[in-house]
Amino acid sequence: MRKMIEQFLRFGVVGTVGFLVDSAVLLGMLALGLGPYGGRVLSYLAAASTTFALNRAWTFRTANRDAPVATQWGRFVALNLVGFAANYGTYAALIATTPLVAAHPVLGVAAGSVAGMFINFFLSRRYVFRA
Secondary structure, three states: OHHHHHHHHHHHHHHHHHHHHHHHHHHHHHHOOOOOOHHHHHHHHHHHHHHHHHHHHHHOOOOOOOOOHHHHHHHHHHHHHHHHHHHHHHHHHHHHHOHHHHHOHHHHHHHHHHHHHHHHHHHHHHHHOOO
């Protein structure tokens, strides 16, 4: 249990870095005129790639390394689509219904990140970074 709690805390730190990457890329895409929905798809992919690398190197560093990195990344992204659905769904719902979030999309990114975090942790721990 202690190991899982430590991993979850590391996962949270990595998620914070992912949030920063997600937000920065989103703001960049908005500045380029991509819009809050298309920009978010690209920002999510950038954040997912960043968090995969950091989780592999730090959070789940004792995990099995039998699978090639590309295969493991593909599994990570595929399984995290479940968390992405919760993340993006929360973001999109808030953008569409909450004027404050529509004016400040990073608030929606934060809410979406929390919504997907627990799902992503358990799927990543169980299926991507098995011990």
